[in-house]
Amino acid sequence: MDINIIENTENPQSDESEYEEIAHTAAEVLQLMEEAWLNEKFAPEILPHKYDIVECLLGQVSHVEENLSNVHNDDLRRSLHQMELDRLRYLVSSYLRLRLEKIERFVYFILKQEEERSQKGEENYLNDNELNFAKCYGQSLDQHFTDQLQFWPGNIPAEWKNQLIVPNIYSYVFMKAKNEIEGVMINHVNEEEEVVDLKTGSQILISYNNVGHLIRNNQSCLI
Amino acid sequence: MNPEEVEFLGEKQLISVIPTFNSSTIHLVSGDIGPFRASLPVNVPLWVAVNLKQQRKCKIQPPDWMDVERLELLKEAEKTSRNFVKMPSEHYMIEGKLLLSVAADDISRADEVRTIIKDIWDIRMSKLRSSVNTLIMGKSYGNVDNLTIMEINSMRPLIPHAMDQIHRMKMERSRFGTPSQSVSLALLNSSNVASTFK
Numbered sequence: 001m002d003i004n005i006i007e008n009t010e011n012p013q014s015d016e017s018e019y020e021e022i023a024h025t026a027a028e029v030l031q032l033m034e035e036a037w038l039n040e041k042f043a044p045e046i047l048p049h050k051y052d053i054v055e056c057l058l059g060q061v062s063h064v065e066e067n068l069s070n071v072h073n074d075d076l077r078r079s080l081h082q083m084e085l086d087r088l089r090y091l092v093s094s095y096l097r098l099r100l101e102k103i104e105r106f107v108y109f110i111l112k113q114e115e116e117r118s119q120k121g122e123e124n125y126l127n128d129n130e131l132n133f134a135k136c137y138g139q140s141l142d143q144h145f146t147d148q149l150q151f152w153p154g155n156i157p158a159e160w161k162n163q164l165i166v167p168n169i170y171s172y173v174f175m176k177a178k179n180e181i182e183g184v185m186i187n188h189v190n191e192e193e194e195v196v197d198l199k200t201g202s203q204i205l206i207s208y209n210n211v212g213h214l215i216r217n218n219q220s221c222l223i
Numbered sequence: 224m225n226p227e228e229v230e231f232l233g234e235k236q237l238i239s240v241i242p243t244f245n246s247s248t249i250h251l252v253s254g255d256i257g258p259f260r261a262s263l264p265v266n267v268p269l270w271v272a273v274n275l276k277q278q279r280k281c282k283i284q285p286p287d288w289m290d291v292e293r294l295e296l297l298k299e300a301e302k303t304s305r306n307f308v309k310m311p312s313e314h315y316m317i318e319g320k321l322l323l324s325v326a327a328d329d330i331s332r333a334d335e336v337r338t339i340i341k342d343i344w345d346i347r348m349s350k351l352r353s354s355v356n357t358l359i360m361g362k363s364y365g366n367v368d369n370l371t372i373m374e375i376n377s378m379r380p381l382i383p384h385a386m387d388q389i390h391r392m393k394m395e396r397s398r399f400g401t402p403s404q405s406v407s408l409a410l411l412n413s414s415n416v417a418s419t420f421k
Contacts, residue, residue: 064252076244076280081249083270083274090231170387170391174383205364210364223372
């Protein structure tokens with residue numbers, strides 16, 4: 001997904017033809033970022049990264065910062081812009097932090113999944129920097145355990161390496177349908193299935209494994 | 224999620240203010256606000272409104288639902304309805320709390336408004352607690368239509384977590400399928416678990 005910002009009225013003479021087809025106003029990008037933040041917050045597993053949005057928003061932040069340097073200190077605009085910048089920064093850093101927390105918690109599982117994805121030629125969920133971080137983190141964790149286990153009497157246990165910490169994809173989440181969704185399958189433990197239709201805007205408490213795909217393909221969001 | 228984070232989300236709600244100063248349009252990332260003309264009402268996000276009010280740069284026009292008569296009607300509707308009534312604002316609790324704390328002088332009968340909002344919240348929360356019972360009794364999903372984010376958040380760690388545990392127990396039962404396992408689940412399906420939420 002390519003996202004570009006149509007410059008708002010500050011620069012009305014800009015030529016729109018130089019932008020890609022999918023163009024969003026800054027406000028829309030902000031909306032997308034909020035959604036991505038909430039989704040990441042409540043989904044048990046790591047979701048495909050939204051770095052296009054993050055970068056777009058950070059671009060806006062530095063753009064505003066640049067303009068602010070010309071504004072007087074006691075100007076009302078300055079304090080409002082500054083407050084908004086703080087809000088934006090909070091949003092972005094909270095989002096990135098949530099992802100890092102997930103990477104640390106499920107590092108081996110995520111690395112395995114990412115490897116499977118690249119083998120199948122699917123798009124990775126982590127961006128390059130995150131993947132790098134995950135690899136380094138995994139390695140130092142390994143190193144740490146190896147160092148510590150030197151003092152283990154007898155055979156060094158290796159069994160734990162096969163038991164990955166995996167996210168509980170059956171955990172319950174609150175979801176809001178962004179548009180009408182028909183035929184959400186709900187799997188019961190005893191292998192029965194139930195089908196539910198969701199109206200636009202309806203909210204539901206449901207097990208994540210039934211709706212994970214709806215979150216990933218952007219048909220609904222977590223709340 | 225912290226209540227502060229819910230507040231963060233609620234603060235982008237637009238609200239009408241009457242500025243006491245003049246200024247041209249301000250281009251915020253979240254959208255343009257203004258131009259500000261003294262004593263002409265203009266819509267701004269709630270966080271801007273609160274900030275301006277604190278600097279005594281505006282009067283706040285309370286949203287039309289923040290009115291004793293309308294809230295009384297809403298409270299009656301909430302009392303009589305079995306389901307949750309749709310609230311006039313997705314973040315009524317946050318708007319109420321913020322505006323009543325910084326702009327009580329701009330709201331007529333502010334104390335009464337405060338009490339009624341609290342009453343409505345209490346009615347909804349007790350309804351919520353009793354509906355949790357039905358939810359846990361056996362359905363594998365629950366509708367939470369018309370609940371606001373703050374209300375959903377108030378039952379956040381507990382309810383999903385309880386559902387997780389029930390699911391885990393059901394998984395175990397289906398794996399073993401022995402009668403001895405179902406005893407604990409019979410207990411679960413009775414109101415014992417739900418009554419702990421009351």
